[in-house]
Amino acid sequence: MVVKVGVAKLGNIASGVMAELLLDERADREDMMTFMATSGTKLQKEDVDRVVSNLKAWQPDFAIVVSPNGVLEGPVGAREDLKAAGIPTIVITDDVTTKKEGWEALKASGFGYIIVKADAMIGARREFLDPVEMADYNGNLVKVLALTGAFRKLQMELDKVIDQVKAGKKGAEIELPKLVLNSDNSTKGEFTNPYALAKARAAYEIASAVAGVNVKGCFMTKEWTDYVPIVTSAHEMMRAAADLCDQARELEKGCDGVIRKPHKKTGEIVSKVALISKPE
Amino acid sequence: MVVKVGVAKLGNIASGVMAELLLDERADREDMMTFMATSGTKLQKEDVDRVVSNLKAWQPDFAIVVSPNGVLEGPVGAREDLKAAGIPTIVITDDVTTKKEGWEALKASGFGYIIVKADAMIGARREFLDPVEMADYNGNLVKVLALTGAFRKLQMELDKVIDQVKAGKKGAEIELPKLVLNSDNSTKGEFTNPYALAKARAAYEIASAVAGVNVKGCFMTKEWTDYVPIVTSAHEMMRAAADLCDQARELEKGCDGVIRKPHKKTGEIVSKVALISKPE
Amino acid sequence: MVVKVGVAKLGNIASGVMAELLLDERADREDMMTFMATSGTKLQKEDVDRVVSNLKAWQPDFAIVVSPNGVLEGPVGAREDLKAAGIPTIVITDDVTTKKEGWEALKASGFGYIIVKADAMIGARREFLDPVEMADYNGNLVKVLALTGAFRKLQMELDKVIDQVKAGKKGAEIELPKLVLNSDNSTKGEFTNPYALAKARAAYEIASAVAGVNVKGCFMTKEWTDYVPIVTSAHEMMRAAADLCDQARELEKGCDGVIRKPHKKTGEIVSKVALISKPE
Amino acid sequence: MVVKVGVAKLGNIASGVMAELLLDERADREDMMTFMATSGTKLQKEDVDRVVSNLKAWQPDFAIVVSPNGVLEGPVGAREDLKAAGIPTIVITDDVTTKKEGWEALKASGFGYIIVKADAMIGARREFLDPVEMADYNGNLVKVLALTGAFRKLQMELDKVIDQVKAGKKGAEIELPKLVLNSDNSTKGEFTNPYALAKARAAYEIASAVAGVNVKGCFMTKEWTDYVPIVTSAHEMMRAAADLCDQARELEKGCDGVIRKPHKKTGEIVSKVALISKPE
Amino acid sequence: MVVKVGVAKLGNIASGVMAELLLDERADREDMMTFMATSGTKLQKEDVDRVVSNLKAWQPDFAIVVSPNGVLEGPVGAREDLKAAGIPTIVITDDVTTKKEGWEALKASGFGYIIVKADAMIGARREFLDPVEMADYNGNLVKVLALTGAFRKLQMELDKVIDQVKAGKKGAEIELPKLVLNSDNSTKGEFTNPYALAKARAAYEIASAVAGVNVKGCFMTKEWTDYVPIVTSAHEMMRAAADLCDQARELEKGCDGVIRKPHKKTGEIVSKVALISKPE
Amino acid sequence: MVVKVGVAKLGNIASGVMAELLLDERADREDMMTFMATSGTKLQKEDVDRVVSNLKAWQPDFAIVVSPNGVLEGPVGAREDLKAAGIPTIVITDDVTTKKEGWEALKASGFGYIIVKADAMIGARREFLDPVEMADYNGNLVKVLALTGAFRKLQMELDKVIDQVKAGKKGAEIELPKLVLNSDNSTKGEFTNPYALAKARAAYEIASAVAGVNVKGCFMTKEWTDYVPIVTSAHEMMRAAADLCDQARELEKGCDGVIRKPHKKTGEIVSKVALISKPE
């Protein structure tokens, strides 16, 4: 059986950039396939409709809706639409836990969700952010989410859903992830050396603090001479977080303790530590 | 007028991860929209067909086909299909210039192309590559392509096509990019400090050399105890290239010389250097 | 005239370690003298009394009470006692702005205050904190407070009070500082290169975030296997903040832009930038 | 029994900044208390008298006189005064071993002493040293003294004196430390990894060499255009020493070999190595 | 018996700078002696003759001819001359394997050879290369060749020849090395930690790629504004390679895994790993 | 006219490794030629004789005798021998200024001399020093001597002698260098940025301090468990000095201030600063 995983991307977050790649890192998995569509940054009703109707037409076993700020109208509409079509749906978004009402509604709903607190919004000011700065920031953020363990936890949750479909579960029978990724649960079990763990935890905390600084710089500061230093500092924070992750990874290399969990062609996840060893 | 840009991703390369984001880094551009679809890593005829027919249905003003190894049957089929539908099409792919026949055919064709020599294939060995390693490598590669100028050149070429559509050109009237991005043309005009330029050039050369090492490790070495050190070394090379880019960026910060070229809402590209200044 | 500055230290914060040294960095100032006493970490009534009565006996022109958590009974008692003796008194403490009631009382009082938000509490868990770790953490924190500008602002405020005494003001005539040092006002005017400023801002934000992680590790987590990684990560954050400050300083060296403001023997503050130049 | 430790600080050295904190790093020790007084940088007879008479009034079980250049009149007078009052007294100072006469007198005296050769004098030139530079230098020096083991040895010696008082010894019965801290004895037993030890030794040697460069810059060079580069280079040396210490600490983290020796509430010193373990 | 090793250096490569030192690192070996002569950079027939005739006069047991580009007339003449005198001769040179004819001739000849592919030519452009830049580049290259294992393999091969002479072999009886040093064989057996090995492999690959960039900058680019950035980037690549080697060495220190193989006075090679251990 | 420069190397110091290369960094100089001979590490009378008589036979215009510890019998004999043959001779050696008698004799003699205080002896203990460690140490030392300016000053002095010969001076008419290279004169005029100068000065001081540590480890410490950490720490010091030099060079790159002084074919020394400029 080949599980069909549908992905709708509405706008960009770093967790979304890699989602389908994380499920099939060597592109040889035979137990699943993905179809992903996006309307880029446009979130008018007609844009969302086009993405969602394409997905529905493909009839995936389950769907993922990835977006920033997953309590806004666009992403909410998309998931309701998929749900109405009987497709089990998981929301992946950046931190919405401070937006009390929308967050309570999401928690109470039948949707799965994975909230990635470290997936901080970018310093989106025209005097600062150009394509190069945007890509560099995302490079740093991808490294932080990968090396702290956040991406692994996200992938593991999605793989659990795929496994349920492979086991014959359908629709509401499928147990969907309900998970807020923070510095505790993202890093858990990902490190051999305890100081590598501490550095990864530190990186996660710093990345999470970036969001507040960028919110201040993008929405709460009027003068451009004031907000440019603020958003610039937020990107320096993310660079520092990436540097801490690099230090953590180097410590793990130093004790030959890097934990690797590749997929087999069958989708089974195997595991290894010593570099010169076979995953089992 | 709102230009419609269609993107088909067939498999993954780092240049593709960011393509549509590079065109609209702050998600506020009003002169264009994108629709992107991908079948993930599956490249069977039916997978490619689904992606392409979705794109055709949307009737984009022009299309981009992003894939690794753009001389293989899958990507070639996709672009022929789009061309047959009268849609001007640009190929973005990693280095195919050593594959003599396919490369000559592409050069001679009516397609546009952007070949990114530094977008090196990953160390795709199961004993080494798991989702975390994959994401970390792509984080490094995104940083290299961003900070050497490769992404800027790619974006500028696509923006030129958008501008032609805005100017009323259609179909064959549109001049498509024909560009092989190397250490010379990627870095040109991107740096204020000449040593930053030299470091970026060095990074580009190292990234380009990664491909050869990964080809050796993935296709030309049989024993796993032999190929694991090889692919591991290739990822260390990419990490060294990212480090050189970081050094280049820090030098540019040091002389307040970072060149920024953001988009305005109208799609116009403005430019600035001193951090505390307005782009013009 | 020689101004007499009395200092009572009750417990330790990094801002206190250096306070009197910041006022006379080369130990040659002739317009002021300091007397400082501390009961170390003991804060029983008799300990505080001994310190305060020693100070009162010396009859300083004004007094400074330095302590962590300056809304607790010990520091509050000390300053009330000094005030009752007619000595103008300034409170220097770490962040109390989240402790609403005490903070409102302090703001409304006649005391001066300097709240240093980045002077984060240490990871005071016995499984982690020994004398070496304590000293190393304080070394990092001193560097952060020095290089972000927080120490300069603190020193400038105290110098303003000294100047008022020299000008003949007494008691309630003296205007005391009322200042909460944050990433905005600490870093203001301290840097020549705008990216150095951004790195210092980033460092200040990270240092400020350390407090929350250490509060979690010291007061809100029960199992030692859980809290040890938390407090360890907080110290990694402070090390990352110190590293960012070092980067900022190196950028300033790179453009020969380090701003220096030494005291003359007379207490006058002079200023210079180019390393090979005379302060004026 | 609660041992009373009196401390007189006359002028500033880095060893003095931390002395009482090293004895009670978590501020919960119940077997001792400290009282410390300082006249800041003023060393007139009346200043020293005020400090010493305050100490004597408190009747400590033993006293510590911390100062730079402990063979000068001020510190010598203070310790003679304390000795005359029957208070066992320990001198902590920076390197006096090259000042032959004073050093021989101190060795032959009944005082205890701890000479810290790496506690190098600062680059005290007005064109260079302002409050920020002063604090940053001390931050580096604190890190060097902490991470090489010098602070541990100093603390251990003081704790041995406290233990003797707790055991009922008094006055001349108490054996006082007589110790010159150098790269050999400071680093001994402080490291798990032999290269970490070597790096710490290297840092100690470099820090010790700083003093000579600053003496040249402060006392033996007349032209300011000549001495500014010299004292600047001395601070670069201390920064390099701090960096070596950081490398040593990171190596120790890498093998989970950081040696920690916290105090219990009772003053007992316990010990541990693996981060996730209980001190015993 | 004392083996006589003659060395002719014709021009400079980094492998030659150290050759005789590698054989006797502590200058106490009693089983061999060396005589080396060089005409510096001059390679006229008379210059080569002087060097070679001096060597022949000394009657070494075997000779080494070190030069860049060992298929040129000068080095070829020198080795033919030595061979004609009955002296077994080994060629040490940088990469000649792309110069097909000369390389085939060398392989087929009776000479020994050691080709060091990473011993890349320097960026010999007058606008860039002065004595300081030249020495710094060679410093980096010496570190790369030392820390990747290339120098060890070169030394081991020469020691094997010395051992044969000590065993009584003469002239054509002596088996001479025939070895092309690449990233595989240079690094083999030199590292305890597998990531250190990977970093060394990466460094070797980067160093090998330097040659191509310098050839482009020195021989294939006309405009000085074009070739200066190219040769500058090649030196940045070598600096990055040296940095990777440093990382590899630090990883080995971190696990106390540095492999050391000193000579005894007798010339015997002993071996050790733990720093605090005796070689055996 | 082509000046003939003869070089005798007796034993190894880093200053000698590069001496003739520094005079002709691009191997295209037409106004001079060198002949160099060495007996490796052997310094018996017959070894020295062979080297010296080879030199004399070539009749150089002047000669250089390079050796460690240039007040020992071997090097002294060699220079006396050359002098007796009427050849003006310059001694290059590491620090002999502490060896009072020999040093006074050298100063008073007719020989030229260049004493390089930072050219510190290696940690020549068999438990520590193998060929790899030896080469790595020399790599670091070469970088320190190059980047602090020591090599430039050495080269300039030798070039001045060549110029005198070209101007027709002979024998005793030639003014020979008499120079002790220290942190003051080595670094003078070599840097654009004043902090780069300070870092280079710091590096030179540290390198100079290495010698004392290695003397202690090699000659004054008996137990191998004691001296291995000492010589290891000396090599860490040299690595730290090389790191400071690298920082200095990077600062100079950052302000495009690297000073380059290449030779022309004629031997004339030209000069430039901006990377993209012609030397003049």
Ligand SMILES: [Mg+2]
């Ligand atoms: Mg967001």
Ligand SMILES: [Mg+2]
């Ligand atoms: Mg804006």
Ligand SMILES: [Mg+2]
């Ligand atoms: Mg590829």
Ligand SMILES: [Mg+2]
């Ligand atoms: Mg606090």
Ligand SMILES: [Mg+2]
């Ligand atoms: Mg001192």
Ligand SMILES: [Mg+2]
């Ligand atoms: Mg070559």
Ligand SMILES: [Mg+2]
């Ligand atoms: Mg030229």
Ligand SMILES: [Mg+2]
């Ligand atoms: Mg020497």
